[in-house]
Amino acid sequence: MTSTISAEHNSGRNTSNDVQEIAEKVLWLSTSIIHHANRVRPNTTGLKVGGHQASCASMVAIMTSLWFEQLQPGDRVSVKPHASPVLHAINYLLGELDEKYLTTLRSFGGLQSYPSRSKDPDTVDYSTGSVGIGATAPIWGAMSRRYVDTSFGGAGTGRQYSLVGDAELDEGAVWEAIIDPGVAELGEIVWIVDLNRQSLDRVVPNIAARRLEKMFDAAGWQVITVKFGRLLEDLFARSGGEALRRRILDMPNPEYQRLLRCTADQVRDRLPGGGPDAAAIAEVIADVEDATLVESIRNLGGHDLDALREAYSRIDDTRPTVIIAYTVKGFGLPTQGHPQNHSSLLSIDEYEELARTLGTDASSPWGRFPDDTAAGQLCAETAERIRREPIPAATPPAVPTDIGRTPKGTATTQAALGRVLIDLTREVPEAAKRIITVSPDVSSTTNLGGWVNKVGVWSTAERHNWFADDAETIMHWREKPTGQHMELGIAETNLVGLMGELGATWSRWGQPLFPIGVMYDPFVERALEPWSYGIYAGGQSILVGTPSGVTLAAEGGAHQSIKTPSIGLEQPGCITYEPAFAIDVEWTLLASINRLGRSDGTSAYLRLSTRPVDQKLADVPADPAARERRRRQVVAGGYPLIRHEGAVVTIAAMGAMMTEALEAAQRLEQIGIVADVLCITSPGELYKALQARRGHGTAESWILDQLLPADRATPLVTVLDGHPHTLAFLATVNRVASTSLGVSNFGQVGSLDEVYKYHRIDTDSIVGAALDVVGH
Numbered sequence: 070m071t072s073t074i075s076a077e078h079n080s081g082r083n084t085s086n087d088v089q090e091i092a093e094k095v096l097w098l099s100t101s102i103i104h105h106a107n108r109v110r111p112n113t114t115g116l117k118v119g120g121h122q123a124s125c126a127s128m129v130a131i132m133t134s135l136w137f138e139q140l141q142p143g144d145r146v147s148v149k150p151h152a153s154p155v156l157h158a159i160n161y162l163l164g165e166l167d168e169k170y171l172t173t174l175r176s177f178g179g180l181q182s183y184p185s186r187s188k189d190p191d192t193v194d195y196s197t198g199s200v201g202i203g204a205t206a207p208i209w210g211a212m213s214r215r216y217v218d219t220s221f222g223g224a225g226t227g228r229q230y231s232l233v234g235d236a237e238l239d240e241g242a243v244w245e246a247i248i249d250p251g252v253a254e255l256g257e258i259v260w261i262v263d264l265n266r267q268s269l270d271r272v273v274p275n276i277a278a279r280r281l282e283k284m285f286d287a288a289g290w291q292v293i294t295v296k297f298g299r300l301l302e303d304l305f306a307r308s309g310g311e312a313l314r315r316r317i318l319d320m321p322n323p324e325y326q327r328l329l330r331c332t333a334d335q336v337r338d339r340l341p342g343g344g345p346d347a348a349a350i351a352e353v354i355a356d357v358e359d360a361t362l363v364e365s366i367r368n369l370g371g372h373d374l375d376a377l378r379e380a381y382s383r384i385d386d387t388r389p390t391v392i393i394a395y396t397v398k399g400f401g402l403p404t405q406g407h408p409q410n411h412s413s414l415l416s417i418d419e420y421e422e423l424a425r426t427l428g429t430d431a432s433s434p435w436g437r438f439p440d441d442t443a444a445g446q447l448c449a450e451t452a453e454r455i456r457r458e459p460i461p462a463a464t465p466p467a468v469p470t471d472i473g474r475t476p477k478g479t480a481t482t483q484a485a486l487g488r489v490l491i492d493l494t495r496e497v498p499e500a501a502k503r504i505i506t507v508s509p510d511v512s513s514t515t516n517l518g519g520w521v522n523k524v525g526v527w528s529t530a531e532r533h534n535w536f537a538d539d540a541e542t543i544m545h546w547r548e549k550p551t552g553q554h555m556e557l558g559i560a561e562t563n564l565v566g567l568m569g570e571l572g573a574t575w576s577r578w579g580q581p582l583f584p585i586g587v588m589y590d591p592f593v594e595r596a597l598e599p600w601s602y603g604i605y606a607g608g609q610s611i612l613v614g615t616p617s618g619v620t621l622a623a624e625g626g627a628h629q630s631i632k633t634p635s636i637g638l639e640q641p642g643c644i645t646y647e648p649a650f651a652i653d654v655e656w657t658l659l660a661s662i663n664r665l666g667r668s669d670g671t672s673a674y675l676r677l678s679t680r681p682v683d684q685k686l687a688d689v690p691a692d693p694a695a696r697e698r699r700r701r702q703v704v705a706g707g708y709p710l711i712r713h714e715g716a717v718v719t720i721a722a723m724g725a726m727m728t729e730a731l732e733a734a735q736r737l738e739q740i741g742i743v744a745d746v747l748c749i750t751s752p753g754e755l756y757k758a759l760q761a762r763r764g765h766g767t768a769e770s771w772i773l774d775q776l777l778p779a780d781r782a783t784p785l786v787t788v789l790d791g792h793p794h795t796l797a798f799l800a801t802v803n804r805v806a807s808t809s810l811g812v813s814n815f816g817q818v819g820s821l822d823e824v825y826k827y828h829r830i831d832t833d834s835i836v837g838a839a840l841d842v843v844g845h
Contacts, residue, residue, distance in 0.1 A: 085374050090444045091162065092133040092374070096401055097427050098158035098171070099125040101434040104420050106174040118175050119182070122415060123399035124151035127265045127371070128232065131394055132159060134377045135230065135261075137447060140455045143227025145210060145577075147195035147203045149234045149263065150183035157191060161437070163452040166191040168435050186573075186606050196606035201240030202566065202599050204233045204260070206606075208246050209563075209570035211255045212555070216505065216527060216571070217580045219550045224578040228386075231260045238262070238281065242562040242599070249557055253289030254529045258389040263371065265398035266322045278393055291390040295380045298373030300365040309353045312346035328366050329397055329406030333359035336366055367405065371396035465581040465666040466500040468493070470659055471700055476651035476684045482677040482724070483615045485651035486587075487516040489658050494523060500583075504662070505571055507555045507564050507586040515587045515615050517554070521545075525552035561588055561596035565612065569603020572610035572665065572672070581666025583611075590614030590630040590676055591621075597636060604642040609670040611661050615677035617647075618790030619816045620725045622824040629816035630676075634723070634791035637674040638753040645753045647676040647789070649727040650687035653703050653750055660704045678790070680725040680821070686710075705772035706754035711746035713738075716783055718839045721747040721799055723789040726830060730788060733835035744839060745783070747776060752795050759802060777802045784842040786810065788830055808838040 103120030112118065132155050135146070148156045157180055160166040170190055173179025181188050183198035195210070197203025207229035218224035237243060246252060264278060282292045296318075297305070305314045317325065320342075328336055337354060341347040354362055370376040371394030384390045399405035403419045415423065424431035438445035472492050476485070493501040505527070506512075512521050528548040536546070557563045564586050571584035588596065593614045600612060619629040637645025644664070646657040654677065661673035688710065690696045702708035710727070711734055718737070722730035727748055734744040749755070755776070757768040782803035787796035793811030800807030812828045825831035 085378075087443045087447050088133060088137050088374055091137055091438075091447065092130050093401075093427050094162065094429075094438065094444070095133050095155060095158045096126060096129045097423070097429055097434070098161060099129065099152075099154035100402065100415065100420070100423065102154040102157060102171055102174050102180070104415060105172050105434070106176070107414050108417060108420070110172060110176065120154065120174060120414070121151035122402060123404055123413065124149070124234070125155045126400045126402050126405070127263050127396040127398045128152040128155050129401070130372045130374060131232065131261055131263065131377060131396075132156070134374055134381070135232075136163075136455070137451050138378060139381050140451075141227060142455055142457050143225045144230065144455075145194040145207060145227060146230040147197055147207050147232065148184050148193075149232050149237070150197045150200075150203065151234065152232065153181070153184045153197075156184055156193070157189075160191040161435075162448045163455075164448075165452070171435055186576075196602065199598060199602050200237050201243045202602050204231050204237050204240075204243055205246040205563070205566055206570060207231045208252055208255065208258055209567040210573075210577075211257050212251075212567060213570040213574050213582075214257075214578070215255075215529065215550075217574050217578050217582070220502065221580045223580065224574075226257070228257045228259050228384075229255075231258075233260055233262050235262055235264045235266065242560075244284070245560040246563050246566070247285065247290070248288045249560065249563060251528065251557070253388060256386045256388050256390075259384060260389070260391040262391060262393045263396050264393055265371075265396045266326065278395070281393060285391045289388055291385060291388055293380045293383050293390065293392045295370030295373075295376050295392060295394040297370050297395070298368035298376055300361065300368035304353060304357070304365060307353050309346075309349035312349045313340075313353050316340070316342055316344070316346060316350055326406050331363075331366075333362050336362055340366070367397050367400065369395040369397055372400050460576065460579045462668065463575060463579045463581060463666075465575070465583075465663075466497070466503065468497060468500050468583075468659055468662045470656070470663070471697070472496055472655060472659075474655075475689050476687075479681045479683055480651045481516075481679050481681055482648050482651065482654050483679050484516045485648075485654035486613060486615070486658065486675075486677060487519050488651070489655050490517075490520045490585075491523060492655075500662075502553075503581060503666070504583045504585060505553050505555065507557070507567055507571070507584060509557060509559045509561060509564055509588055512554065512556060512587075515589075515613070517587060521554045524554060525549050527552035527555045561592045562599045564588060565596040565600035565603060565610075568600065568610040568612065569606060569608030572603065572608035573606065575609075575666040575670075576607055576668075583662050583665050585611045585613060587613045587615065589621075589628065590617035590633055591628050593630065593633050593636065593674070597640075601640060604640075604672050609665045609667075609672050611658070611665070611673045611675065613675045613677060615675075616679040617676045618678065618725060619812055619824050619828055619830075620678050620680045620790055620821065622816065622819050622821060624818075627815075629812070631792055631812050631815075633676060634752065634789060634795040637676065638756060638795060640674065640753075643672045643674055643753075644751065645674045645676070646751050647724040647791075648703075648750055649722075649724055649748050650682060651684055652687055652689055653748075656700045656703045657750060676724065676791075678725040680728075682725070682728055686727065686731055702772060702775060703750050704754075705769075706751040706758065707747055707749040707772065707776050709745065709776060710748045711744070712781075713743045713745060716743045716745040716781065718742060718843050719745045719747060719777075719781075719783050719785050720835060720839065721749050721785060721787045721796060723749040723752070723791075723796065725790045726788045729825065729830065729832045729835055732832045733839065736832065736836050737839055742839065742843065742845065745781065749787075749789075749796060749799075752798075756798055759798065773802055779803055784839075786835060786838045786842055788835055788838075790830065806842050808842045810834060810838055 184193045186196045195206045211229045214224045341350040421431045525547040532548040568584045568586040575581035648654045758770040760766040761768040762770040785807040788810040793809035797809040
């Protein structure tokens with residue numbers, strides 16, 4: 070096997086030969102981490118462990134050059150998911166990872182399958198794993214860093230690198246981020262695309278680097294292409310070399326990939342092709358030694374330290390940069406270039422042969438460089454150069470639990486959101502400075518207009534508002550670096566990606582923020598995966614879905630969310646609320662903000678409505694102690710709104726359905742059926758309380774005693790503007806007969822009365838369900 074890294078550049082004391090030696094050690098360690106997990110560690114279950122030796126190998130030179138020659142303390146790097154063993158190998162050489170972890174890839178409590186900020190034992194800047202999410206995260210990290218540094222200071226400077234597999238560019242959300250107008254102003258963003266032209270199952274036939282270059286260029290990015298290494302460039306410099314260059318550039322991807330698996334004789338036969346330049350190309354390679362010819366055909370720029378170093382030196386930091394680096398998947402391994410090498414593993418014999426080629430010991434694979442060697446000294450110097458000072462824990466400013474106002478008249482829960490935000494700017498201005506709202510192009514229709522007018526819109530530089538003197542313009546779009554609202558266009562995945570990074574600033578720079586993202590509730594499902602991944606990575610935020618449910622009747626069935634209440638119930642790391650009244654919005658929002666920006670914090674999801682509701686129905690207690698008791702119940706998951714002695718049925722309703730529930734209770738009373746009415750604010754919190762009561766969790770269960778005491782157990786009717794199974798578990802608290810009403814079909818356009826009747830969540834249906842469940 071030939072040398073795995075090609076370089077001769079001398080840059081002073083830290084020569085490329087030292088970096089090459091480190092790169093080969095990184096190749097060995099990353100391969101060994103996967104090898105041990107699959108071939109050495111006992112596997113009692115027989116289930117596949119997995120790992121991606123070929124995907125690691127294509128990134129070795131790129132990552133070694135980046136870490137050992139380029140990175141500064143303020144830089145952050147998102148590593149493509151399948152290259153996680155390369156990251157761990159580098160961290161091990163830098164002294165950031167104990168040797169004991171090298172044998173734990175994909176084992177319980179060990180190195181994670183993909184880089185994880187929250188679960189890996191070593192330094193991971195961005196959690197990756199779900200295709201496209203990790204790639205775009207540094208964009209939102211750049212925005213978050215700028216916001217923190219402008220508003221509070223201390224975030225410093227630094228590039229935000231994304232190491233991207235070329236297959237990730239198939240993900241549409243990636244391009245949503247790339248073309249966002251604000252991204253073109255973020256010069257600290259650098260993407261490095263590992264262009265190995267292979268996916269999971271095959272060589273991708275139509276990857277055209279030139280097309281990718283044009284797409285990035287059209288979005289305002291600087292484009293640097295690293296195609297060939299020194300050996301190929303030497304051949305191109307020969308007489309007839311330009312014909313060889315054209316032949317390789319014009320060659321279909323699968324044809325070139327096949328050359329990577331050829332012997333020298335086969336390369337001489339295949340490479341010239343059948344075109345008019347065939348003879349000239351054959352002449353170029355005629356006197357090249359066999360070993361050099363085979364190595365040259367694999368000598369792409371992404372494996373050449375000189376070519377990479379030159380590419381890094383051209384980054385101008387005035388706009389985003391993409392470096393498109395041609396690579397060979399599996400470079401340096403026996404599987405290099407094989408179309409099905411994505412998940413393939415070296416055999417024992419192949420692994421031992423690799424050890425011999427790299428001059429290491431297969432029986433003792435974990436050795437670091439001795440401290441007195443040039444490579445060992447470079448590792449120590451690199452560790453010191455990129456060392457970051459510890460981030461001290463910061464306590465977020467306190468937010469009141471109750472502003473003290475009792476809403477009157479008719480209002481919607483959606484409108485209450487904007488009013489609470491404005492109230493906070495008056496009540497606690499220091500805490501309010503940490504609130505930053507994010508939305509797609511729906512700020513006005515989600516009642517954020519007043520907030521946006523007050524705090525302004527964030528941008529990298531101040532822009533003139535040409536409509537400031539227009540008396541008919543109600544919403545003022547004042548853009549400035551200190552604005553507290555961000556808008557990203559109609560791209561929900563971008564929005565929640567930004568929320569995740571804004572919600573992680575407490576751990577990155579010691580400055581907690583309170584990000585609140587607002588979108589139409591039907592699109593929460595579209596944004597769910599990246600938001601969930603942001604929570605997994607430690608980003609704490611509040612997602613507000615509004616308008617919601619079939620209450621959004623006029624916009625048709627496609628805009629009527631059905632599953633979101635149960636999604637909120639089931640989402641890890643998140644507390645979900647669906648308030649019925651404006652005061653409930655205030656209390657749950659304030660409680661949610663108070664959980665953000667801390668090591669034990671959690672995210673929240675609020676599902677709000679445009680359904681006008683008479684606020685007198687909330688019957689907020691006037692006594693301060695009783696009011697506080699109600700507030701605690703609202704935050705804990707629900708409260709009794711009507712309690713009667715002799716009640717024979719209980720109606721538990723959520724959100725917009727409280728009006729119908731109360732009307733149904735009145736109708737039932739008129740025919741002699743006494744009903745209790747419960748207002749459910751968080752099915753998720755109630756479910757956790759129920760699990761804890763049964764010994765399956767640590768949550769407090771007092772709310773169940775106040776909401777559903779055993780001595781008041783009656784048959785139960787649950788109703789919500791969402792899927793009925795969301796509240797069905799409530800019947801198990803006291804094991805009572807029950808009927809669950811809700812929405813389980815796509816909706817229809819119509820008035821509220823018509824739509825509610827269609828889904829059987831109207832007053833008549835609640836009354837009928839109550840009569841059925843009590844046997845009348």
